[in-house]
Amino acid sequence: MKRVTLALSLALAAGISAQAADAQTLKTVKDRGMLSCGVSQGLPGFSSPDDKGNWTGLDVDVCRAIAAAVFNDPTKVKFVPLSAKDRFTALQSGEIDVLSRNTTWTISRDTSLGANFAGVTYYDGQGFMVKKSLKVNSALELNSASVCVQTGTTTELNLADYFKANNMKYEVIAFGTIDEAVKAYESGRCDVFTDDSSGLYASRLKLTNPADHVVLPEIISKEPLGPMVRHGDDQWFDLVKWTLFAMVTAEELGITSKNVDEKAKMDNPELKRVLGSDGNLGEQLGVTKDWVIRIVKAVGNYGESFDRNVGAGSPLKIARGINALWTKGGLQYAPPIR
């Protein structure tokens, strides 16, 4: 039903408004006093609400960081939970300002959806989870298995590719939400549950007996996850993109939520530039000079956010791996702020 509403609102927005591509997202957000942020319906570590309705997670932190840069208040975000199927329509129709919902960057999504990826918050890859009792050690032993998957994802496409490429047969059962898929997997309808491997670890925590399930070693795809914005608004695109880069840069420079005030006072040219006491980089983005200070105070640098949500400081305990900074052998790299 929600999908029909979204599609209708898209049809109306596209059909009636004389100029739908108004490049005014930042102004709209400021006027509204609130950032509207599309997130998942509950994926621990990335975006999930707690029992009081507070959203936390790596994807949530991106939206909080944007709100901090714009309003100096990370709570001025309205989170809109979206299923994988509804997410792009919600962005196209203008219901949300930014889609930060563990979404894989692919060329077709970048070119045909009228949206742009602002960067990569998490480098992921698709994996498989099975019950230990099946005694399967490799994804190549999964011939004739039944696989549960969330519909409308790149996961569903990679799955088809992988089994075809390895000449294996399988049965796919596609569900609208991740919770339905996990429930069917737990009830025994499927032998295998497949998702991005970070999602597998997160879903495993929700199972009755997490220890009875094992994630297979194969990673069958590249899944760079990142936030998306509408095409045609370069100012907003820049702001979201550089908010991510600011978090990574802060980690590179050792700026944390605890020492940001001290760092701001230091007489170091790069720190002065990044933290806004020198130049007007923030104003050129459409926010204030101290935008990086605001972001870091609100959510911390990239490393802090990672540890708190998915890393050592979280129940997921995912290693930094390829998500470490480029200086530490990982892929996280931000262009210079100057």
Place this chain on the structure above:
Amino acid sequence: MGVEARKPPTQVALKLRRALGGKAGWNGVAVQLVFGVILAWIAYEIISNASTNLETQHIAAGFGFLHNSASFDVNQTLISYSGSDTYFRVFLVGILNTLLVSVVGIFFATLIGFVVALCRLSPNWLVSRVGGLYVEAIRNLPLLFQILFWYLAVLAALPAPRQSVSVFGAFFLNNRGVIIPSPLGQPGLGPFLAVLIAGICISLGLRSYARRALFDQGRVIRIWPYVLALVVGLPLVTMLVLGPPVTFEVPQLKGFNFAGGARVIPELVALTVGLSTYTAAFIAEIVRAGILSVHKGQMEAGSSLGLSRGTTLRLIVVPQAMRVIVPPLTNQYLNLTKNSSLAVAIGYPDLVSVWAGTSLSQTGQAIEIIATTMGVYLLISLATSAVMSVYGWRISRSMGA
């Protein structure tokens, strides 16, 4: 010289005027024309504006994507389908799956509904209370909840494939569904079917001959021995001569699952059971109302003719009740078809799931896909109600009403 009779106005023009303009005459026609032009203009504006806007926003538009390969799989297809087929084929797969669950659901809903209605009307206290309990319990629970119940609760109770419940070592029941032996055609299949069809046709001919003899001349012709010989005997002889028409491939446990045989997936079973039991509760009330609407004198007349209760119901009451039953029954059939879109909650690959769900998010072409989905449901619904209208019209005509 007599006065010439005034010529009546040309009939064609008159009819046209009345059809188009109603009581307002030609003025009405003009107003309607203007209104039609305005509507067409608005539609044109919306469509052209939408396509320009989509283009400026770089959102793909148009139906070109139908020829692209879908590259995802579907677990139940009535026509052959693989990931390398096109989106258009996914569309067909979805429509057929929706039709399958609707047709099977309508069949069972009608059957259960009539039985429950007759139970409720039964003079037996216990039977009528059981019927009443069924109706009240089922129609007051949300449908989605019932479908999830049939799917999750029943599925959880079933064993894994390796511990399947086996019947005669050929039928298996487990949490992957019901696995049955699948028939493989043999050379004798063609002649066998031909003989069977011929037998059925001749039997139908015999039946209509016997009925005419009964109605026109009052002669009773006993035809069942001939029918039995034609429909059962002849095919049996053919089978003995040419060998069995089909052999069955028995499913075997291989790896995770059964190989060979045919399988009914649990999603289909859960959805059909959920939809048909739910709709049956409403149909039961409609049928009960229909039967009660027939004057009780009809029932009494039947018994005074010496007909049994069942025969009276079948020959006298139900045909009259059908006039009242058919229109609301059509509503229930339409509801069932539309409710089948709840399939997405349990992973049954219906139109909404594979087309308005997966295909939509893989292509991002919301407007085209939602519009075609609406079109398909509209078409199915209109076709259902057309068939039911024809049926209702035939009933009314046959009763001279």
